[in-house]
Amino acid sequence: MADLTASAGYQPRLGACPACDAAPLAQRLADRAEAERPASLILSLPGAHCALCITDVERALTNHPGVRGARVNLTLRRVTIDAPGLTAEDLVPVLARIGYEAHELDPQALSATTADRAGRDLLMRIGVSGFAMMNIMILSVAVWSGAEAATRDLFHWISGAIALPTVAFAGQPFFASAWASLRARRLGMDVPISLALVLASAISVFETVHSGHHAYFDAAVMLCFFLLIGRYLDHRTRAIARSAAAELTALEVPRATLLREGAEEVVAVADLRPGDLIRVRPGGRIPADGVVAEGASEIDRALLTGETMPMPAAPGLALSAGEVNLTGPLVLRVTAAGQDSSLARLTALVEAAESARGRYTSLAERAARGYSPAVHLLAFSSFLGWFWATGDLRLAVNIAAAVLIITCPCALGLAVPAVATAASGRLFRRGLLIKDGTALERLAEVDTVVFDKTGTLTMGQPRLVDAGAIPPDLRPVARALAEASSHPLSRALAEALAETPPAVLDQLTEQPGHGVSGCWQGRVVRLGRGDWLGAPDCDNAATLSSWLGIEGQPPLRLDFTDRLRPGAEDCVADLHADGRRVILLSGDRAAPVAALARQLGITEWHAGVGPTEKAEHVGRLAEAGARVLMVGDGLNDTAALARAHASISPASALDAARVASDMVLTGQDLAPVAEALVIARRATRRIRENFAISFGYNVLAVPIALAGFATPLIAALAMSTSSITVTLNALRLSGKTR
Amino acid sequence: MEILTILIPVSLGLGAAGLGAFIWALRNCQFEDPKGDSQRVLSDRWDDHPRQDPPPSRD
Structure with a gap:
């Protein structure tokens, strides 16, 4: 990135723009703040939603002895507490007393600072390009309304003085990504964008120097502005999903009770070694694979096998991480921990399944793949055509630049992020968290839904x-x-x-x-x-x-x-009404599976299906041409979740299952699954509509540009109207009506 | 047309002032919790007397 801007000769101008000085300064400040940050605790507050909640929580915490300060972040539903010497165990009851559920979050697992900094960086670039765009527009309107000779030249010079540093600063994300894709010998969407920015700036400088009629400074800056908004929306959608997913992980601070020479000690699961003795209390989850050394109890294996019936445990029985100890305390000798555990072995299975799924090409990638070469070809052939016809190099370059600006994917760059933001925001409010960028599009194609039984359709209680x-x-x-x-x-x-x-x-x-x-x-x-x-x-x-x-x-x-999961009946009924094939795959015995299938009206069910068979079953369905959505929560579902075209797991699922799936249900209710399919299909339709709209604008404007009639005014009009139409169309999705 | 020599610097100066304010707000982390800030204004906790101790830094 740096060498590109330097080679383009923009580096010396950077000092002219206050934001260019501010960006590295802000980063230095942030670094320093991080180093000096006091020992703080972060608690998640899922119940906070209004001004009263903020006041209550902050007052209760600051009145607690030892707390120096507390601040609620309502957007992230978190409270940061500055309380040296206190732990989450001291403060969670304080909040529980005033009626707020709070969970300790692992500050290391969150590490939101880098994402925040990238978002702030993009906002800064949007601000700078917005400022520049407005000022240049004032001058451009004067030129379009007929400013002549010296006045026009003066306005062009001032516009240039604002536009060049702005493009150099605000266009950096595009230049960097275009450079990266060129080095990988690909033509991404950012290559024509960068080319248009550079060419428009260069031709405008040339025209200004030679007192030309048309300068495209406003177009170049406007391009930056609209595309950065798309970039920012995209970034924000991802950041919210990432932080929510990180929060789920940070919620489970994995610890084990280690027995060392008779004394109990709480350690992190990562520090366990084979041969260690650990104690597992009744009701606790088994932290690592091991063999029972003492004690008798019963074990709930539902998450691993789907079996609802607890199994008796006695010394000598091998247990796997993730099972739940029910009735009596157990002492376990660890046989495998961390990388060697059954969880890690399963991860290998998941990776194999994921490679079988193959990489999905998103709609935007497919559009860019056809679009970029077409644009370059169009611009280049218009240059050749005009040069051959008139022999005028200046006119030919001017027209080629106009073609690039008109066809520049402003609307394309905004079409997908705007729809994705609207759709994922709506699904998030309904309790479905989208972890993967292309999940929405894959979800829209689903025609077969495979459910797991225990813990998914039922609560496992x-x-x-x-x-x-x-x-x-x-x-x-x-x-x-x-x-x-x-x-x-x-x-x-x-x-x-x-x-x-x-x-x-x-x-x-x-x-x-x-x-x-x-x-x-x-x-x-x-x-x-x-x-x-x-x-x-x-x-x-x-x-x-x-x-x-x-x-x-x-x-x-x-x-x-x-017990049935709330919303399970409605969800299955909605899916049937929508004409999807619903299949029940369970590791449990035939009788309870048959009973549940009858209750929910599912005609296609299989019982006693092991983890590998589940993945194979999903694979066979995929080979038969079905697009499968897998909904499951257990370790036995993990490979199938990874193999399926799209996958959803409830928040109560094991970590491994949540990692393997594209979407996570944050509430208990299963109803959002059926709704998500509807919203996803509508979102995809909006994306296609948006592509059609921007294509329509191009069809109208490109002939004008090719014919050489594209003035900067027409370019500005085409660009802004198409961007606004596309955004408005996307926003229709977040409306209240179904 | 001499008026331009005043008007253009004035308009640029106004724009730059707005940009400066935006950058200042950004660097003060004022875009970290938009939802919370819109609710905080409704709280009457500090209506009678301003807060004495400096508020803790935002996360």
Whole structure:
């Protein structure tokens, strides 16, 4: 970039523009501020939305002893706290007391400063080119309305003095990217832009020196201004998505409890080594692959296999990172951590699947691919044609420059970013975060939607089928037993019986892997696995079940089903109504999958599908010509998510699944998935419309330029009207009506 | 036409003043939290007396 501006001779002029001095200065200031930044905490505040929230949060935090200052950023929904010596654990309860949910964010994982600086840099260039454009326009209007001779020359000279440094400064992003694409022997959209900027400036200088009639200084600066706005919109959409995605990652600060010579120590998961002993509390996620060394418990493998039924764990059993320990504390000997863990092995699978998907060429890339050579050819042939016809070099170069300016992709550069900003902003408000730039276009092409079951269509949380099955006199006992355990079935039972007052039980003990027992009015009562209670034919695995036993009575079977995710029914119904093929692929057993498919009206379902088979299934669908949208949350879905044409995962999904997917559902509701397909299709239609509009303007204006009638006035009119039409068309998307 | 010698510098000066203000605002990080700033004006916390301690630096 630097050598290009220097070779163009613009470097000495840089001092004339205040912003050129300001840009490096601002960067130095920012660097210094970063070095001197006090130890600060960043908390995410998903619930903050108004002026009252800002005041409440800031007042509560500044009144807390030890806090020197707090400032809420409502745009990012974060609060930065300057509190040396305090940790997030001290301050999260302070906010919880006044009713605000807060999560610790890892400041290192956010690292938003570089993105911010790039955005500020673009804004500065927009400001400078906007200033220059307005001033040159004032002068140009005078020229267009008939300023003559010396006045016109004076105005051209002043315009040039403003325009040249502006183009040199504000055009840098285009020059840099054009230079990069030329070095890679490609013709990107930025090559004709840069050529138009340089040629328009050069021909205008030449005309001014020779007291010519037409100078294109205003066109060059206007081109910079409009295109920079497109660049900035593009940058902002990406930055918001990136920071939200980084926030999801920063939310999970991965830690493990390491046992070292009998003492417990909390360390980062990255510091674990094979052979270390770690303790996993009931309810905790297993941080690394390992073998159970002591303890007995039950393990929820839903995220890895899709299986809803918890599995008993005893010493010697191998566990994988990502599983959830349910009932009893476990001590694990780490067998693999970090790069060797099953998570990392899965990442390799994901990479293989991604390369099978191939690189998607976005609409803008396809347009640029056809467009750039056409523009160059057009300009060059008009130059040759006019030079051959008239022999006038000056006229021929003038006309070639006019053609380049008229065809310059102002509208093209604005068409895609404006639509993407409007669409992704709308989806973000509905709870869908777009991580990938081309995801919207790929989503629009989807005709087949593949769902995972556990954790995607269902919440992965069981629910009691029928509370009436428990005799009323036993309900207090059942509630008391259920409350003694953190097993998901117990919690579901306690929730179902929330209206019943619990009975008073003695000797409540939990036998990890089996159940809970207690003493009620002198009789032993138990809640747990059928074989532990000696229940007849307890092997029936069709549904999730637990047994309630009272001494002296046959045990009572309690059936549970997995809870549907809110919006799942509407989502599937909408997809069917839209004419998409809906498929259910689950790693769970056939009976619960069939029941769910029947409930949602999905006719095509497969149960017991492993991780590799899921990816293969998606691959086969793709080979048959289907454009597949994969919606899944587990490790077993990760490869399929990467293989599919587009993919969505809920925020509750494992990190690996979220990384592999293009979009993340930030809320619990599944309904935005169906809506996203509609919005994506409309966005793509808008992009195509915008291409058509700017193409239409070119069809009208290019013959005028080729014929040599394009004055700077016509160029300015064509450029601004097409840019404004395209932006207005894009903004129609963010309207309230469906 | 002599009026131009006054008008053009004046118009350029006004424009440059606006640009300077924009750059100053940009460097003071005033575009970091547009949504928050639009809401903060509604808060009556500092209506009766101005804030004594300097506000903490923005992130």
